[in-house]
Amino acid sequence: MADSAEPPKLRRSIGARRNPATEAAILAAARDLIAERGYAGFSIEEVARRAGAGKPTIYRWWPTKADLFLTIYRAEKASTIVIPGRGDLVLDLTDYTLALWRFWRTNPAGVAFRALVAEAQADAQALVLLRDRFLPERRVPMRALLTAAAERGEISPDDIDRRVTLWIAFIWYRLLTATLAEDRDEVAAYMRLIVGRIEPR
Amino acid sequence: MADSAEPPKLRRSIGARRNPATEAAILAAARDLIAERGYAGFSIEEVARRAGAGKPTIYRWWPTKADLFLTIYRAEKASTIVIPGRGDLVLDLTDYTLALWRFWRTNPAGVAFRALVAEAQADAQALVLLRDRFLPERRVPMRALLTAAAERGEISPDDIDRRVTLWIAFIWYRLLTATLAEDRDEVAAYMRLIVGRIEPR
Structure with missing residues (x-):
């Protein structure tokens, strides 16, 4: 343009x-x-x-090894998994979380992501890249998913950004403790807590 | 004995x-x-x-450098901060989270904790120590805090263990993104979401 x-x-x-x-x-x-x-x-x-x-x-x-790595990581992820939109937030988030964990366990770029998070603890450039460039772009589709669910009445429209943060915090915690299990019911239970689903009366 | x-x-x-x-x-x-x-x-x-x-x-x-470090870390933390028990869960958790973040920012052993989490991403012994020995003992007083709040009717007695996990995930996320700010209102808002406080009617 x-x-x-x-x-x-x-x-x-x-x-x-x-x-x-x-x-x-x-x-x-x-x-x-x-x-x-x-x-x-x-x-x-x-x-x-x-x-x-x-x-x-x-x-x-x-400019850095971390930049080049994230270009590969994004491309591999985009070609491996998509954010689902079946119209049920807990179901969609559970599917997506499990797909992302599978990517982190099995795709070489996915496996390496854990090492980038570790590198960011000692390398200020890697931290800035991860926190100020990668994570904000990462939040956009998740915010859209929660906003659509709020419009359907599944969750409150308040605190959507904080709930996105809690989701990222949870999936990172499982990554960093090497506990990326395929426990669908357990993950769904966490997704319900994270989004604060409004139960139908 | x-x-x-x-x-x-x-x-x-x-x-x-x-x-x-x-x-x-x-x-x-x-x-x-x-x-x-x-x-x-x-x-x-x-x-x-x-x-x-x-x-x-x-x-x-x-047996490892990580073991010796965690002995120092526990002692420094125990002598610096205590888990509050004022009888209001969100207030207590907010105080404790802010005190812990201050410890992570200012105490040398606290600052070093971030490096141990990073080391656990490449060193299996450090991961096992952190995940299977340190974290379970860490959860005990937090579980007690939430259980007492459930008995007072502040939160539901369901999902207490998962809510403890979400709390640890959140505080680690802020540690690993170097965003341990003293934003009391913001932290309190997260604590409310994490514990799912039952609002008085």
């Missing part, structure tokens, strides 16, 4: 603009490296080597 | 029994080292050197 005012000849320049083939090679190398070595063995240096790209190029597009 | 059947002469033996002076020297050295260098700079080796104790002695009493 913003490109429309730009002279056509600039379209072929390199520099800040990403070269799609290079970008694809970097992302493929990053994805493979995470699958092979997890977050601990993931480095910009090794991605550059495998992709045949310059380290400065990668650092220009992804 | 189990000692009553033991022959008196064994009471003066060394071995598995701890020597109080050595134990005190180890704990003092551990406490000072955490204050000086945080969790990253904390090691059994350095504690042994400072305390003039043998490493095997320390390892016999505390």
